[in-house]
Amino acid sequence: MLKNLFKVFSSLKLTVTCLSLGCILVFWGTLAQVHLGLYKAQNEFFRSFLVYWPLDGSAPHIPIFPGGYLIGTVLLINLLGAHLRYYQPGKRKIGIILIHFGVVLMLVGQFMTDFLSRESALHMRIGETKNYSEADRAYELAVIDTTDKDSDKIVAIPCSVLVRRGDVSDTEMPFTVREKTFYANSELTEKDAAGFEQVKTTAGSGAGLWWREEPRVTAMDSVDQPSGIVEIATPQGSLGTFLVSAMLTQPQPFTFNNRTYEMLLRPERFYMPFSLHLMEFHHDKYPGTDIPKNFSSRVRLQNLDNGENREVLIYMNNPLRYQGETFYQASYDPDDGGSILQVVHNPSWLTPYLSCVLVAAGLMWQFLSHLIPFLKRRMAAPANASVPRKEKKR
Amino acid sequence: MKKWIPLILVAAMAGWVLSSLYQPPETGFQTREFGKLPVLMDGRFQPFDSVARNSLLQIRTKQTVPLDNGQMLTATEWLLEVLMKPEQADDRKVFRIDNGEVLALLKLPESQKYYSFNQLKPQADELEKQADRIEGIDDAKRTVFETQLMKLFSEMNLYQRLEISLKPPGTDDFAAELDAYQKSIAPGVAAVSARDAGKKFDQDAFNNLIGFMGNYETVARFALPAVIPPSDPGAPRNDWQNIGTNLMATAHTGEISPPAQAYATMVTGYRSGSPADFNHAVSDYHLWLADRFAPQVNKASREFFFNNFQPFYKALVIYVLALLLALFSWFNLSDWLRRSAFYLVGLAWVIHTFGLIFRMYLEGRPPVTNLYSSAIFIGWGAVILGMVLENIYRDGIGCVVAAFAGFVTQIIAHNLAMTGDTMEMMRAVLDTNFWLATHVVVVTLGYASTFVAGLLAIIYILRGVFTTTLTPETAKSLARMVYGIVCFATLFSFVGTVLGGIWADQSWGRFWGWDPKENGALLIVLWNATILHARWGGLVRERGLMNLAIIGNIVTSWSWFGVNMLGIGLHSYGFTDAAFKWLMFFVGSQLALIVLGLLPVKMWKSFSPAPKS
């Protein structure tokens, strides 16, 4: 039984099947991006084990096709199995081994990137200093203890955690944050309008507003605006229900046990042990046109821990790499008064580079090791093109 | 005797190519000299000749304008009319309209293909109304009528802006007008300052100056090319102005700049029908410029030469000739035919390469920078592969592949040039010669080689099904060719795709984003790998290999063009109706060929009973 299973898993037929399925998946996933949007299509097709019907995630949730992770995993197993089965040391095989090892490295590296990497955005107006970056699409509920004069203690609860757990407690918080309602995308208005219902909260500035749930966005350049009603539950009873929203930028204050707190929903923040200060931003265009030639930000990097204080120029194709984070010039404010840097943390960034070298070397080896003898033979047999050749077919 | 024919043919074609370099001296208006004058437009310096050709291509889809009397206007002659004698240009039938609904809206007869601006003018209001409405609609959601109407609208806009680029509307004797303007500046400025200070002022002088400036302000706002170089030797050399801005600035300097003077003289000379004045002004101005702006003048001259030489068109003609000869050689089997074809392909390739390198020199960029140049380069790469195959196998197949690929890619490129300037400036993130030279070139070669494999497979099937020329020997050669090329394609498409990912990683920190174009490239790699593994696993033999290679054609055409039509992602160029039809037609043709390939062997002429040998 095991033997047969192994045979199947290391067979070339499985490779061809996986590759063909992969082709279909990539093609289908690309077409799906038109309606689902790049981000959602990526998650449904490529960053999943199975593709479900219907594609937008609603019921019934029937798996209909293998997803990117599944095909990738099977290919990986197939590769390793085939090598174990057919391993044969020899000069001729070096090419194949290099190629396949490179592919393995690429697949594993991409898996790792999916799980380990983190992208966020750092938006600064000219003259602004910031030591944190914000997630593009993830929000957090920040519960801030503002009692102390010099510093605030922040308990940041990612929205995904809030929704998943319902009740969030932490040793650093003397109360529990309870999610009552949460809309992943929403709209708020100050006046009653069709489709909206009144926000029913007992505390904070939610009263007097109307809200409703919106469908998740699919376009690449829009972001969901979540809102939710949370309750602060203490051992002595509830402090009330509050409305928190991505669109409410004023924090909701409350007090408990002689300590003052604030709460607000904001894009997830990643604080860095250093700060960046945007000194200048330049948007160069080609003369007489609006075609952008270059964007560049001059920033001052300040690290209080090691006293570093220097100027850096970040521009297109020239990022700043510092302490495991890379800062790319990504975008800018329409009035050219601010710059948006993309901050990427990707520990497995080297794998594609290595993989490329390995596979290229392997392919070259494989290719040349067949081509050169072939050419030699053709040169040796002058003009007798009609003589059939017995070439060892691979 | 017969062994000299190849050389004679090559010499003849080379002679034809070189003969086009000679141009008889111009009588009358020296429009070619005017065409050499450099201007700054779309962010780059180009000769008026390029402006003319690109604008006319956009509007008329051709580079010439036929007149009723049988003569032809060159692009520059047409541009001169537009710039200097718009009332005459308005009568020329240059606007190409194919869409019936647009014609109905414009109340124009459907019998023609080209219409003049005067024919469109009566309905301008209606057009504008429609354009306003359509502007709010997303590109991807527009109907064919709406897309075509917007296209016409933007062409009319381009046309009108060109009309106002050199001469203010209503001006006849521009030179005399500038004289009058010059004289009006001092008293006019005095009047304005007096008015500002609240004192009494000369109303006439004031009105006079305001009148001129109002006119020039309109020109300043809408003129397209910047024709006047900076007069201050210390100013940045790129700081050119259009003539309107320059004339308005004259109110401060008090002196009309020599270039403006020169252009005004040209206008007056052209309008009054005196070639001598016009030619003098052009050559004097040329000398003046050459003294101060030699790099721009030289670049413009070279680009002018390139435009007139038209290397790609010439290569196309020779490729067609070579193709015909190579096809005959399959049936005729005489070696002189084959060698003629081979040498002609070589000649065409040399001209093709010359054009490619010249473009690189003019742009200062690696060979592939946009869709147009990718087509040229794919042809170039495919021709090389074909010639290598021909050199090894010497059976005319490589020749056919090379000539066919060269010819078809030139046609595709020509159609891609219809959107305007093919040497446009690169956007910020693309402004990196290193990655353009590595990723883009390698991935394009990957496309080219996959197409070559597909072409070889098509030859196999066509020759096998319809003729008796697919001998076992030929079949085996073809199979080996396809296999070899697929290996090559795998290497280049893989490396090219990964290089693209590395570029993305260097640029914005994300190696792979599942963008449609990235997915397209990945598809090519996956498919080529599938072909190789299927063959190794014995899942396909010769015929199967050929069919798989033809599918490779479909995959590559999807990746090259199809993904651009989705209208999403980072590489989208927008949906062009005609291109979509051609893509579907191509895919259909490939599927038909696959069906042919799947026919049982006994239906193949080459494999049917009563074998040849």
Add this chain to the structure above:
Amino acid sequence: MSNYPIRRSAAKSVRLLALLTPLLLLATGCHRDDVKVYRIAKDQDQQLSAQTAPALPTDSPNPGLPPGLPDISSVPAATAAAAAGAPPQLTWTTPAGWTEVPPSEMRVASFKVTGAGGEQADVSVIPLPGMAGTDSANVNRWRGQVGLSVLTDDELQKAAENIEAGGQPAQLYDIAGTNPTGGSAERILGVIQHRDNTAWFYKMTGDADVVEKQKAAFVDFLKSLNFGAAAPTQTEISAANPTGDGNMGTLLTIPTPAASGNRPNWQVPAGWQEVSGGQFLVAKFTLTGDGGATAAVNVSSSAGDGGGLAANVNRWRGQLGLQPDTEMLQPPQIDVAGGKASVVDISGTDARTGQPARLVGIIVSLPDQTWFYKLMGDAKVVESQKDAFIQFVQSAKH
């Protein structure tokens, strides 16, 4: 191909799988987010109030551009002429029967029309810089105001009429419904136009009969709007008297020069520390008093009337934990450069800190812009700085 003994290789692969699986599981488990706790020094936290929408990477389809680069191709390639001079001045032709009302804090222009029986209609021109919501959001809000249901984007597009306002295209939405208070037939002609970075709202609201009769006049009024081209040179040499003949008539698209917002010149009092204003403030200053008590001065501006006196004062009241004042009386006025300004002085509890606070707000109404100066913080600090604050505002030259 000679095979390594299959059994051994099978066993090997099982071991490999056994190694891989926990890694995979670990990986999938790794993906879970969790609660984070950290401490941040106080002054950095002030960023909270200035921060609004997340810094969107504004990606758009464009050849070869990565996510995060705006779509340049949508910007018209028209090369604007000489440098911009004075900001645009809005002029128009007032239709017969329309009474011009002085522009308020938010409105650039305001009119009243009275019908035969005394019914009223109100016309307003309100620019809002930057994003003022999507067009469909605004139109549906208007629909809601007269008791109608929401329309989808497609339906809205069909309902839109294309007109011209100030030389550029605009969409007009004709909305007929009922007035929620009173139930009489009410009609809204709402026009949305996007110019440069500003959304312009032209609205006629009122009794259905009056609006019906005035619709043509409204459309004409919009056509007559002139946003005034920037002067080509420093003097007033403008396109006032072109001598060109009628040939210019049908230039099909006329790009307008971009307006630029600017920071006024002012004299900053001693002891005021300028800090970063964030995205939506023109300027921000922090003031410190005895015992570390602080106050802040926020300077912001809005095109038009910025929402009106009542809306803004109530917003400030809300920040001090007070209920909205429905009976707003005209606040005292002071002289500033360019006209008069309203001063409000409110005491309450800072909604953010829970401490007693005082707010002095000065609203400066200019013809097409409104400037908001807010001094808010510890009551003692505000008291001691109030005069300096007023002087600061009076020194500002917009």
